[in-house]
Amino acid sequence: MSDNLKRAAADRAAELVTDGMRLGLGTGSTAAHFVSAVGERVRAGLKVVGVPTSEATREQAQREGIPLSTLDETPDLDLTVDGADEIDDDLRLIKGGGGALLREKIVASASQRMIVIADGSKLVSKLGRFPLPIEVVPFGLTATERAIVRLLDSLGMSGELVLRHAPDGAAYVTDGGHFILDAHLERIEKPNVLASTLNNIPGVVEHGLFLGLATGAILATGDGLVELGQL
Numbered sequence: 001m002s003d004n005l006k007r008a009a010a011d012r013a014a015e016l017v018t019d020g021m022r023l024g025l026g027t028g029s030t031a032a033h034f035v036s037a038v039g040e041r042v043r044a045g046l047k048v049v050g051v052p053t054s055e056a057t058r059e060q061a062q063r064e065g066i067p068l069s070t071l072d073e074t075p076d077l078d079l080t081v082d083g084a085d086e087i088d089d090d091l092r093l094i095k096g097g098g099g100a101l102l103r104e105k106i107v108a109s110a111s112q113r114m115i116v117i118a119d120g121s122k123l124v125s126k127l128g129r130f131p132l133p134i135e136v137v138p139f140g141l142t143a144t145e146r147a148i149v150r151l152l153d154s155l156g157m158s159g160e161l162v163l164r165h166a167p168d169g170a171a172y173v174t175d176g177g178h179f180i181l182d183a184h185l186e187r188i189e190k191p192n193v194l195a196s197t198l199n200n201i202p203g204v205v206e207h208g209l210f211l212g213l214a215t216g217a218i219l220a221t222g223d224g225l226v227e228l229g230q231l
């Protein structure tokens, strides 16, 4: 069921793609449906160029036959379509469940529009139940972790910070060679304050709060598609 919903949201987003577009290609199971839908249209003659947000998406897009570029060659994108772990009514997101938050944020920031595709279960009234991914440099991990805990304390927040592990039991390493700490916060009352102060901690590379980046969203529910913002 959930996979059908993801595909429905992805198919609707693929309808927004027009000839000549420079596309940011997101990461995750929902974004993979979008890459597959765009691949079908490319094989039918659509002309686009894609910038992938992860090595996994790059490999999938190559298999699909989508012409690819990099942000260095193509620094201005027309549209990025990506999934999310949580989205609220103001189009604020938690992303990074799939570990690609850094490239996803860079690509979304280089895009005129960012459309989020997800099944309706991702819509929340308050962000934070999904653990917030915080990407950190391996050097000084414990010191960085302590600095994050002190920051959370000073903001009146608490919650466990858990180093993400890969299925083989080793620390999970991102495409950029960093680690991820998942912050189990439950509720984020002031996402803007948390986002900007996290960015001030040396050792923190990026975090999964995407604020002011998404311009629209397509959420697939059992009752049909719900569209938020501008598509």
Ligand SMILES: O=C(CO)[C@H](O)[C@H](O)COP(=O)(O)O
Pocket: 026, 027, 028, 029, 030, 031, 082, 083, 084, 085, 094, 095, 096, 097, 098, 099, 100, 101, 104
């Ligand atoms: O942020 C992400 C990857 O870093 C994904 O977009 C997010 O985890 C949603 O994934 P899925 O579509 O598989 O639920």
